[in-house]
Amino acid sequence: MTQPVSEPVVYLNGQFVPDSQANISVRTHSFLYGTAVFEGIKAYWVPERETMFVFRAEEHYRRLLQSCRILRLTCPIGLRRMVELSAEIVARNGCRQDTYLRPIVYKVDRRIGPSLVAPQTEDDFLLFSAPMSGYLDTEKGLHVCVSSWRRLDDNMIPARAKVNGAYVNTALAKSDATLAGFDDAIVLSDDGHVSEGSAMNLFVVRDGRLITPSVSSNILEGITRATVIELAQKELGLAVEARPVDRTELYTADELFLCGTATEVAPVTRVDHRAIADGSVGPITRAVRQLYAQVVRAGLPDYLHWLTPATAPVLTQQE
Ligand SMILES: Cc1ncc(COP(=O)(O)O)c(C=O)c1O
Incomplete structure:
Protein backbone atom coordinates (compact mmCIF):
# COMPACT_ATOMS: atom_id res chain seq x y z
CA MET A 1 0.00 0.00 0.00
CA THR A 2 1.28 3.45 -0.94
CA GLN A 3 2.08 5.73 1.99
CA PRO A 4 -0.08 8.83 2.55
CA VAL A 5 0.91 11.65 0.24
CA SER A 6 1.07 15.29 1.31
CA GLU A 7 -1.16 16.65 -1.42
CA PRO A 8 -3.92 14.41 -2.76
CA VAL A 9 -4.51 14.01 -6.45
CA VAL A 10 -7.74 14.63 -8.32
CA TYR A 11 -8.72 13.09 -11.66
CA LEU A 12 -9.62 15.98 -13.98
CA ASN A 13 -9.52 16.43 -17.75
CA GLY A 14 -8.43 12.84 -18.24
CA GLN A 15 -5.46 12.85 -15.87
CA PHE A 16 -4.44 12.89 -12.23
CA VAL A 17 -3.38 16.37 -11.06
CA PRO A 18 -2.47 17.77 -7.62
CA ASP A 19 -5.55 18.96 -5.72
CA SER A 20 -4.36 22.58 -5.78
CA GLN A 21 -4.30 22.50 -9.59
CA ALA A 22 -7.71 20.87 -10.00
CA ASN A 23 -9.64 24.00 -10.91
CA ILE A 24 -12.51 24.72 -13.28
CA SER A 25 -13.79 27.98 -14.78
CA VAL A 26 -16.41 30.15 -13.07
CA ARG A 27 -18.28 30.04 -16.39
CA THR A 28 -18.70 26.26 -16.30
CA HIS A 29 -22.27 25.35 -17.26
CA SER A 30 -22.71 22.91 -14.40
CA PHE A 31 -21.68 25.59 -11.90
CA LEU A 32 -24.14 28.05 -13.43
CA TYR A 33 -27.07 25.62 -13.76
CA GLY A 34 -26.37 22.52 -11.64
CA THR A 35 -26.13 20.41 -14.81
CA ALA A 36 -24.02 17.60 -13.43
CA VAL A 37 -24.62 14.18 -11.94
CA PHE A 38 -22.59 12.52 -9.26
CA GLU A 39 -22.04 9.52 -7.03
CA GLY A 40 -20.95 9.09 -3.45
CA ILE A 41 -18.89 5.94 -3.05
CA LYS A 42 -17.09 4.71 0.02
CA ALA A 43 -13.78 2.90 0.31
CA TYR A 44 -13.01 1.09 3.56
CA TRP A 45 -9.72 0.39 5.27
CA VAL A 46 -9.43 -3.26 6.30
CA PRO A 47 -6.49 -3.47 8.70
CA GLU A 48 -6.24 -7.29 8.72
CA ARG A 49 -5.65 -7.23 4.98
CA GLU A 50 -3.73 -3.93 4.95
CA THR A 51 -5.95 -2.97 2.02
CA MET A 52 -8.53 -0.37 1.06
CA PHE A 53 -11.66 -1.78 -0.60
CA VAL A 54 -14.11 0.24 -2.68
CA PHE A 55 -17.67 -0.87 -1.91
CA ARG A 56 -20.02 -1.69 -4.80
CA ALA A 57 -18.19 0.57 -7.24
CA GLU A 58 -19.75 -1.09 -10.25
CA GLU A 59 -23.30 -0.50 -9.02
CA HIS A 60 -22.52 3.15 -8.29
CA TYR A 61 -21.12 3.70 -11.77
CA ARG A 62 -24.06 1.92 -13.36
CA ARG A 63 -26.30 4.40 -11.55
CA LEU A 64 -24.07 7.29 -12.64
CA LEU A 65 -24.51 6.26 -16.26
CA GLN A 66 -28.25 6.01 -15.69
CA SER A 67 -28.23 9.57 -14.29
CA CYS A 68 -26.28 10.64 -17.40
CA ARG A 69 -28.95 9.15 -19.64
CA ILE A 70 -31.69 11.07 -17.85
CA LEU A 71 -29.78 14.36 -18.22
CA ARG A 72 -28.47 13.65 -21.73
CA LEU A 73 -24.90 13.89 -20.44
CA THR A 74 -22.19 11.94 -22.24
CA CYS A 75 -19.68 10.27 -19.97
CA PRO A 76 -16.33 10.19 -21.77
CA ILE A 77 -15.21 6.92 -20.16
CA GLY A 78 -16.86 3.56 -19.57
CA LEU A 79 -17.90 1.74 -16.43
CA ARG A 80 -14.78 -0.48 -16.19
CA ARG A 81 -12.44 2.50 -16.45
CA MET A 82 -14.37 4.41 -13.79
CA VAL A 83 -14.12 1.46 -11.40
CA GLU A 84 -10.36 1.23 -12.10
CA LEU A 85 -9.90 4.97 -11.52
CA SER A 86 -11.71 4.71 -8.19
CA ALA A 87 -9.34 2.05 -6.95
CA GLU A 88 -6.42 3.96 -8.39
CA ILE A 89 -7.19 7.30 -6.74
CA VAL A 90 -7.43 5.57 -3.36
CA ALA A 91 -4.04 3.97 -3.93
CA ARG A 92 -2.42 7.12 -5.33
CA ASN A 93 -3.64 9.13 -2.35
CA GLY A 94 -2.18 6.55 0.02
CA CYS A 95 -5.50 6.24 1.85
CA ARG A 96 -5.39 4.10 4.99
CA GLN A 97 -8.67 5.25 6.48
CA ASP A 98 -12.30 5.18 5.36
CA THR A 99 -12.57 7.43 2.34
CA TYR A 100 -15.36 8.99 0.34
CA LEU A 101 -15.12 9.12 -3.45
CA ARG A 102 -16.99 11.72 -5.45
CA PRO A 103 -17.16 11.11 -9.21
CA ILE A 104 -19.00 13.77 -11.22
CA VAL A 105 -20.04 13.91 -14.86
CA TYR A 106 -20.53 17.57 -15.65
CA LYS A 107 -21.25 19.91 -18.47
CA VAL A 108 -18.00 21.78 -19.09
CA ASP A 109 -19.27 24.33 -21.65
CA ARG A 110 -18.54 27.96 -20.81
CA ARG A 111 -21.84 29.28 -21.94
CA ILE A 112 -24.89 31.22 -20.80
CA GLY A 113 -28.23 29.43 -21.33
CA PRO A 114 -29.48 26.34 -19.49
CA SER A 115 -30.13 23.98 -22.41
CA LEU A 116 -28.45 20.59 -22.23
CA VAL A 117 -28.37 20.28 -26.00
CA ALA A 118 -26.66 23.39 -27.37
CA PRO A 119 -25.16 22.82 -30.83
CA GLN A 120 -21.71 22.57 -29.31
CA THR A 121 -21.65 20.96 -25.93
CA GLU A 122 -19.13 18.93 -23.98
CA ASP A 123 -19.26 16.81 -20.86
CA ASP A 124 -16.43 15.48 -18.74
CA PHE A 125 -15.73 13.17 -15.82
CA LEU A 126 -13.88 14.09 -12.64
CA LEU A 127 -13.14 12.23 -9.43
CA PHE A 128 -11.80 13.23 -6.05
CA SER A 129 -11.41 11.54 -2.69
CA ALA A 130 -11.78 12.77 0.89
CA PRO A 131 -11.34 11.03 4.23
CA MET A 132 -14.72 10.19 5.76
CA SER A 133 -15.86 8.47 8.89
CA GLY A 134 -18.97 9.09 10.97
CA TYR A 135 -21.11 11.22 8.61
CA LEU A 136 -23.71 11.03 11.40
CA ASP A 137 -23.18 9.84 14.96
CA THR A 138 -25.24 6.69 14.61
CA GLU A 139 -24.31 4.97 17.87
CA LYS A 140 -27.01 6.46 20.04
CA GLY A 141 -29.97 6.61 17.67
CA LEU A 300 -18.43 -12.08 4.98
CA PRO A 301 -16.99 -14.31 2.22
CA ASP A 302 -20.27 -14.43 0.26
CA TYR A 303 -20.09 -10.71 -0.46
CA LEU A 304 -16.45 -10.20 -1.39
CA HIS A 305 -17.52 -9.66 -5.01
CA TRP A 306 -18.91 -6.29 -3.89
CA LEU A 307 -15.41 -5.09 -3.00
CA THR A 308 -12.73 -3.73 -5.33
CA PRO A 309 -9.26 -3.68 -3.78
CA ALA A 310 -7.39 -0.41 -4.24
CA THR A 311 -4.45 -1.35 -6.37
CA ALA A 312 -1.07 0.36 -6.49
CA PRO A 313 -1.02 3.06 -9.17
CA VAL A 314 0.52 2.44 -12.54
CA LEU A 315 2.51 5.62 -12.97
CA THR A 316 3.11 6.88 -16.45
CA GLN A 317 5.95 9.26 -17.27
CA GLN A 318 3.59 12.16 -17.83
CA GLU A 319 1.91 11.67 -14.49
C1 LIG B 1 -31.20 11.62 -1.77
C2 LIG B 1 -30.50 10.36 -1.43
N1 LIG B 1 -31.21 9.26 -1.16
C3 LIG B 1 -30.61 8.10 -0.85
C4 LIG B 1 -29.25 7.99 -0.76
C5 LIG B 1 -28.61 6.68 -0.45
O1 LIG B 1 -28.05 6.14 -1.62
P1 LIG B 1 -26.79 5.19 -1.57
O2 LIG B 1 -27.11 4.11 -0.64
O3 LIG B 1 -26.65 4.71 -2.96
O4 LIG B 1 -25.65 6.01 -1.11
C6 LIG B 1 -28.47 9.12 -1.01
C7 LIG B 1 -27.02 9.03 -0.91
O5 LIG B 1 -26.30 9.31 -1.77
C8 LIG B 1 -29.10 10.33 -1.37
O6 LIG B 1 -28.39 11.42 -1.64
Whole structure:
Protein backbone atom coordinates (compact mmCIF):
# COMPACT_ATOMS: atom_id res chain seq x y z
CA MET A 1 0.00 0.00 0.00
CA THR A 2 1.28 3.45 -0.94
CA GLN A 3 2.08 5.73 1.99
CA PRO A 4 -0.08 8.83 2.55
CA VAL A 5 0.91 11.65 0.24
CA SER A 6 1.07 15.29 1.31
CA GLU A 7 -1.16 16.65 -1.42
CA PRO A 8 -3.92 14.41 -2.76
CA VAL A 9 -4.51 14.01 -6.45
CA VAL A 10 -7.74 14.63 -8.32
CA TYR A 11 -8.72 13.09 -11.66
CA LEU A 12 -9.62 15.98 -13.98
CA ASN A 13 -9.52 16.43 -17.75
CA GLY A 14 -8.43 12.84 -18.24
CA GLN A 15 -5.46 12.85 -15.87
CA PHE A 16 -4.44 12.89 -12.23
CA VAL A 17 -3.38 16.37 -11.06
CA PRO A 18 -2.47 17.77 -7.62
CA ASP A 19 -5.55 18.96 -5.72
CA SER A 20 -4.36 22.58 -5.78
CA GLN A 21 -4.30 22.50 -9.59
CA ALA A 22 -7.71 20.87 -10.00
CA ASN A 23 -9.64 24.00 -10.91
CA ILE A 24 -12.51 24.72 -13.28
CA SER A 25 -13.79 27.98 -14.78
CA VAL A 26 -16.41 30.15 -13.07
CA ARG A 27 -18.28 30.04 -16.39
CA THR A 28 -18.70 26.26 -16.30
CA HIS A 29 -22.27 25.35 -17.26
CA SER A 30 -22.71 22.91 -14.40
CA PHE A 31 -21.68 25.59 -11.90
CA LEU A 32 -24.14 28.05 -13.43
CA TYR A 33 -27.07 25.62 -13.76
CA GLY A 34 -26.37 22.52 -11.64
CA THR A 35 -26.13 20.41 -14.81
CA ALA A 36 -24.02 17.60 -13.43
CA VAL A 37 -24.62 14.18 -11.94
CA PHE A 38 -22.59 12.52 -9.26
CA GLU A 39 -22.04 9.52 -7.03
CA GLY A 40 -20.95 9.09 -3.45
CA ILE A 41 -18.89 5.94 -3.05
CA LYS A 42 -17.09 4.71 0.02
CA ALA A 43 -13.78 2.90 0.31
CA TYR A 44 -13.01 1.09 3.56
CA TRP A 45 -9.72 0.39 5.27
CA VAL A 46 -9.43 -3.26 6.30
CA PRO A 47 -6.49 -3.47 8.70
CA GLU A 48 -6.24 -7.29 8.72
CA ARG A 49 -5.65 -7.23 4.98
CA GLU A 50 -3.73 -3.93 4.95
CA THR A 51 -5.95 -2.97 2.02
CA MET A 52 -8.53 -0.37 1.06
CA PHE A 53 -11.66 -1.78 -0.60
CA VAL A 54 -14.11 0.24 -2.68
CA PHE A 55 -17.67 -0.87 -1.91
CA ARG A 56 -20.02 -1.69 -4.80
CA ALA A 57 -18.19 0.57 -7.24
CA GLU A 58 -19.75 -1.09 -10.25
CA GLU A 59 -23.30 -0.50 -9.02
CA HIS A 60 -22.52 3.15 -8.29
CA TYR A 61 -21.12 3.70 -11.77
CA ARG A 62 -24.06 1.92 -13.36
CA ARG A 63 -26.30 4.40 -11.55
CA LEU A 64 -24.07 7.29 -12.64
CA LEU A 65 -24.51 6.26 -16.26
CA GLN A 66 -28.25 6.01 -15.69
CA SER A 67 -28.23 9.57 -14.29
CA CYS A 68 -26.28 10.64 -17.40
CA ARG A 69 -28.95 9.15 -19.64
CA ILE A 70 -31.69 11.07 -17.85
CA LEU A 71 -29.78 14.36 -18.22
CA ARG A 72 -28.47 13.65 -21.73
CA LEU A 73 -24.90 13.89 -20.44
CA THR A 74 -22.19 11.94 -22.24
CA CYS A 75 -19.68 10.27 -19.97
CA PRO A 76 -16.33 10.19 -21.77
CA ILE A 77 -15.21 6.92 -20.16
CA GLY A 78 -16.86 3.56 -19.57
CA LEU A 79 -17.90 1.74 -16.43
CA ARG A 80 -14.78 -0.48 -16.19
CA ARG A 81 -12.44 2.50 -16.45
CA MET A 82 -14.37 4.41 -13.79
CA VAL A 83 -14.12 1.46 -11.40
CA GLU A 84 -10.36 1.23 -12.10
CA LEU A 85 -9.90 4.97 -11.52
CA SER A 86 -11.71 4.71 -8.19
CA ALA A 87 -9.34 2.05 -6.95
CA GLU A 88 -6.42 3.96 -8.39
CA ILE A 89 -7.19 7.30 -6.74
CA VAL A 90 -7.43 5.57 -3.36
CA ALA A 91 -4.04 3.97 -3.93
CA ARG A 92 -2.42 7.12 -5.33
CA ASN A 93 -3.64 9.13 -2.35
CA GLY A 94 -2.18 6.55 0.02
CA CYS A 95 -5.50 6.24 1.85
CA ARG A 96 -5.39 4.10 4.99
CA GLN A 97 -8.67 5.25 6.48
CA ASP A 98 -12.30 5.18 5.36
CA THR A 99 -12.57 7.43 2.34
CA TYR A 100 -15.36 8.99 0.34
CA LEU A 101 -15.12 9.12 -3.45
CA ARG A 102 -16.99 11.72 -5.45
CA PRO A 103 -17.16 11.11 -9.21
CA ILE A 104 -19.00 13.77 -11.22
CA VAL A 105 -20.04 13.91 -14.86
CA TYR A 106 -20.53 17.57 -15.65
CA LYS A 107 -21.25 19.91 -18.47
CA VAL A 108 -18.00 21.78 -19.09
CA ASP A 109 -19.27 24.33 -21.65
CA ARG A 110 -18.54 27.96 -20.81
CA ARG A 111 -21.84 29.28 -21.94
CA ILE A 112 -24.89 31.22 -20.80
CA GLY A 113 -28.23 29.43 -21.33
CA PRO A 114 -29.48 26.34 -19.49
CA SER A 115 -30.13 23.98 -22.41
CA LEU A 116 -28.45 20.59 -22.23
CA VAL A 117 -28.37 20.28 -26.00
CA ALA A 118 -26.66 23.39 -27.37
CA PRO A 119 -25.16 22.82 -30.83
CA GLN A 120 -21.71 22.57 -29.31
CA THR A 121 -21.65 20.96 -25.93
CA GLU A 122 -19.13 18.93 -23.98
CA ASP A 123 -19.26 16.81 -20.86
CA ASP A 124 -16.43 15.48 -18.74
CA PHE A 125 -15.73 13.17 -15.82
CA LEU A 126 -13.88 14.09 -12.64
CA LEU A 127 -13.14 12.23 -9.43
CA PHE A 128 -11.80 13.23 -6.05
CA SER A 129 -11.41 11.54 -2.69
CA ALA A 130 -11.78 12.77 0.89
CA PRO A 131 -11.34 11.03 4.23
CA MET A 132 -14.72 10.19 5.76
CA SER A 133 -15.86 8.47 8.89
CA GLY A 134 -18.97 9.09 10.97
CA TYR A 135 -21.11 11.22 8.61
CA LEU A 136 -23.71 11.03 11.40
CA ASP A 137 -23.18 9.84 14.96
CA THR A 138 -25.24 6.69 14.61
CA GLU A 139 -24.31 4.97 17.87
CA LYS A 140 -27.01 6.46 20.04
CA GLY A 141 -29.97 6.61 17.67
CA LEU A 142 -30.99 9.72 15.77
CA HIS A 143 -33.74 12.23 16.45
CA VAL A 144 -35.15 13.34 13.12
CA CYS A 145 -38.02 15.53 11.97
CA VAL A 146 -40.39 15.34 9.06
CA SER A 147 -39.25 18.25 6.96
CA SER A 148 -41.58 20.99 5.75
CA TRP A 149 -39.61 20.81 2.46
CA ARG A 150 -41.01 18.28 -0.02
CA ARG A 151 -38.92 15.97 -2.20
CA LEU A 152 -38.82 16.83 -5.89
CA ASP A 153 -41.13 14.87 -8.12
CA ASP A 154 -39.97 12.61 -10.95
CA ASN A 155 -41.39 15.18 -13.38
CA MET A 156 -39.53 18.07 -11.73
CA ILE A 157 -35.95 16.93 -11.12
CA PRO A 158 -35.98 13.12 -11.01
CA ALA A 159 -34.83 11.80 -7.63
CA ARG A 160 -33.77 8.62 -9.46
CA ALA A 161 -30.94 10.63 -11.00
CA LYS A 162 -28.30 12.01 -8.66
CA VAL A 163 -28.35 15.53 -10.06
CA ASN A 164 -26.07 18.08 -8.43
CA GLY A 165 -28.62 20.90 -8.67
CA ALA A 166 -31.28 18.81 -6.94
CA TYR A 167 -29.22 18.75 -3.76
CA VAL A 168 -30.43 22.25 -2.93
CA ASN A 169 -33.57 20.40 -1.81
CA THR A 170 -31.43 18.19 0.45
CA ALA A 171 -29.48 21.19 1.72
CA LEU A 172 -32.66 23.04 2.72
CA ALA A 173 -34.14 20.02 4.50
CA LYS A 174 -30.90 19.12 6.28
CA SER A 175 -29.99 22.68 7.31
CA ASP A 176 -33.43 23.54 8.70
CA ALA A 177 -33.50 20.23 10.57
CA THR A 178 -30.14 20.77 12.24
CA LEU A 179 -30.93 24.43 13.04
CA ALA A 180 -34.09 23.18 14.77
CA GLY A 181 -31.99 20.77 16.85
CA PHE A 182 -32.67 17.53 14.96
CA ASP A 183 -29.98 15.23 13.63
CA ASP A 184 -31.53 14.94 10.19
CA ALA A 185 -34.76 15.14 8.24
CA ILE A 186 -37.21 12.81 6.54
CA VAL A 187 -38.79 14.28 3.42
CA LEU A 188 -42.24 13.57 2.04
CA SER A 189 -43.24 13.50 -1.60
CA ASP A 190 -45.66 16.14 -2.78
CA ASP A 191 -48.51 13.61 -2.33
CA GLY A 192 -47.69 13.38 1.39
CA HIS A 193 -46.10 9.92 1.39
CA VAL A 194 -42.71 9.28 2.92
CA SER A 195 -39.92 9.53 0.39
CA GLU A 196 -36.56 9.22 2.15
CA GLY A 197 -34.11 10.92 4.49
CA SER A 198 -32.28 14.10 3.42
CA ALA A 199 -29.59 12.02 1.69
CA MET A 200 -30.44 8.46 2.65
CA ASN A 201 -33.15 5.86 2.21
CA LEU A 202 -35.46 4.75 4.97
CA PHE A 203 -36.75 1.50 6.43
CA VAL A 204 -39.59 0.95 8.89
CA VAL A 205 -39.65 -2.27 10.89
CA ARG A 206 -43.12 -3.50 11.74
CA ASP A 207 -44.11 -6.94 13.04
CA GLY A 208 -40.71 -8.34 12.08
CA ARG A 209 -40.91 -7.13 8.45
CA LEU A 210 -38.95 -4.41 6.71
CA ILE A 211 -41.00 -1.79 4.88
CA THR A 212 -39.39 0.78 2.60
CA PRO A 213 -40.83 3.41 0.23
CA SER A 214 -41.02 1.98 -3.27
CA VAL A 215 -38.94 3.22 -6.20
CA SER A 216 -41.88 5.30 -7.40
CA SER A 217 -41.91 7.32 -4.15
CA ASN A 218 -39.39 9.86 -5.54
CA ILE A 219 -36.41 8.19 -3.91
CA LEU A 220 -32.88 7.74 -5.05
CA GLU A 221 -32.64 4.01 -5.69
CA GLY A 222 -29.95 3.56 -3.08
CA ILE A 223 -27.13 1.06 -3.33
CA THR A 224 -27.21 0.73 0.46
CA ARG A 225 -30.99 0.19 0.29
CA ALA A 226 -30.43 -2.66 -2.19
CA THR A 227 -27.67 -4.04 0.03
CA VAL A 228 -29.89 -3.93 3.12
CA ILE A 229 -32.74 -5.66 1.27
CA GLU A 230 -30.44 -8.46 0.11
CA LEU A 231 -28.78 -8.92 3.51
CA ALA A 232 -32.10 -8.81 5.38
CA GLN A 233 -33.63 -11.44 3.11
CA LYS A 234 -30.63 -13.75 2.74
CA GLU A 235 -28.88 -13.46 6.07
CA LEU A 236 -31.75 -12.66 8.44
CA GLY A 237 -34.62 -14.37 6.61
CA LEU A 238 -36.75 -11.22 6.83
CA ALA A 239 -39.59 -10.26 4.50
CA VAL A 240 -39.13 -6.89 2.80
CA GLU A 241 -42.00 -4.85 1.42
CA ALA A 242 -41.49 -1.86 -0.92
CA ARG A 243 -44.67 0.25 -1.02
CA PRO A 244 -45.99 3.75 -0.30
CA VAL A 245 -45.37 4.63 3.36
CA ASP A 246 -47.55 7.05 5.35
CA ARG A 247 -46.06 9.68 7.65
CA THR A 248 -47.81 8.19 10.69
CA GLU A 249 -46.26 4.79 9.99
CA LEU A 250 -43.04 6.44 11.12
CA TYR A 251 -44.54 7.28 14.50
CA THR A 252 -46.00 3.81 15.03
CA ALA A 253 -42.99 1.81 13.81
CA ASP A 254 -41.40 -0.87 15.97
CA GLU A 255 -38.03 0.29 14.62
CA LEU A 256 -36.85 2.81 12.08
CA PHE A 257 -33.51 3.31 10.34
CA LEU A 258 -31.92 5.37 7.59
CA CYS A 259 -29.27 4.04 5.24
CA GLY A 260 -26.88 5.38 2.66
CA THR A 261 -23.29 5.25 1.57
CA ALA A 262 -22.12 7.99 3.92
CA THR A 263 -24.64 7.27 6.68
CA GLU A 264 -24.33 3.45 6.49
CA VAL A 265 -27.12 2.07 8.71
CA ALA A 266 -28.35 4.69 11.16
CA PRO A 267 -30.97 3.87 13.80
CA VAL A 268 -33.67 6.51 14.34
CA THR A 269 -35.09 6.44 17.83
CA ARG A 270 -37.24 9.60 17.78
CA VAL A 271 -39.25 11.33 15.06
CA ASP A 272 -40.82 14.75 15.66
CA HIS A 273 -40.31 14.35 19.44
CA ARG A 274 -42.07 10.97 19.48
CA ALA A 275 -40.10 7.96 20.69
CA ILE A 276 -40.02 5.02 18.29
CA ALA A 277 -41.32 2.10 20.37
CA ASP A 278 -39.42 2.35 23.69
CA GLY A 279 -36.91 4.82 22.25
CA SER A 280 -33.97 2.44 22.11
CA VAL A 281 -32.22 0.88 19.10
CA GLY A 282 -34.17 -2.25 18.10
CA PRO A 283 -32.78 -5.76 17.48
CA ILE A 284 -33.43 -5.86 13.72
CA THR A 285 -31.78 -2.49 13.16
CA ARG A 286 -28.84 -3.65 15.26
CA ALA A 287 -28.53 -6.88 13.26
CA VAL A 288 -28.73 -5.13 9.86
CA ARG A 289 -26.22 -2.53 10.99
CA GLN A 290 -23.78 -5.16 12.18
CA LEU A 291 -24.10 -7.20 8.97
CA TYR A 292 -23.50 -4.12 6.84
CA ALA A 293 -20.40 -3.23 8.88
CA GLN A 294 -19.05 -6.74 8.33
CA VAL A 295 -19.77 -6.81 4.61
CA VAL A 296 -18.09 -3.48 3.80
CA ARG A 297 -14.92 -4.61 5.63
CA ALA A 298 -14.63 -7.93 3.83
CA GLY A 299 -15.96 -9.83 6.84
CA LEU A 300 -18.43 -12.08 4.98
CA PRO A 301 -16.99 -14.31 2.22
CA ASP A 302 -20.27 -14.43 0.26
CA TYR A 303 -20.09 -10.71 -0.46
CA LEU A 304 -16.45 -10.20 -1.39
CA HIS A 305 -17.52 -9.66 -5.01
CA TRP A 306 -18.91 -6.29 -3.89
CA LEU A 307 -15.41 -5.09 -3.00
CA THR A 308 -12.73 -3.73 -5.33
CA PRO A 309 -9.26 -3.68 -3.78
CA ALA A 310 -7.39 -0.41 -4.24
CA THR A 311 -4.45 -1.35 -6.37
CA ALA A 312 -1.07 0.36 -6.49
CA PRO A 313 -1.02 3.06 -9.17
CA VAL A 314 0.52 2.44 -12.54
CA LEU A 315 2.51 5.62 -12.97
CA THR A 316 3.11 6.88 -16.45
CA GLN A 317 5.95 9.26 -17.27
CA GLN A 318 3.59 12.16 -17.83
CA GLU A 319 1.91 11.67 -14.49
C1 LIG B 1 -31.20 11.62 -1.77
C2 LIG B 1 -30.50 10.36 -1.43
N1 LIG B 1 -31.21 9.26 -1.16
C3 LIG B 1 -30.61 8.10 -0.85
C4 LIG B 1 -29.25 7.99 -0.76
C5 LIG B 1 -28.61 6.68 -0.45
O1 LIG B 1 -28.05 6.14 -1.62
P1 LIG B 1 -26.79 5.19 -1.57
O2 LIG B 1 -27.11 4.11 -0.64
O3 LIG B 1 -26.65 4.71 -2.96
O4 LIG B 1 -25.65 6.01 -1.11
C6 LIG B 1 -28.47 9.12 -1.01
C7 LIG B 1 -27.02 9.03 -0.91
O5 LIG B 1 -26.30 9.31 -1.77
C8 LIG B 1 -29.10 10.33 -1.37
O6 LIG B 1 -28.39 11.42 -1.64
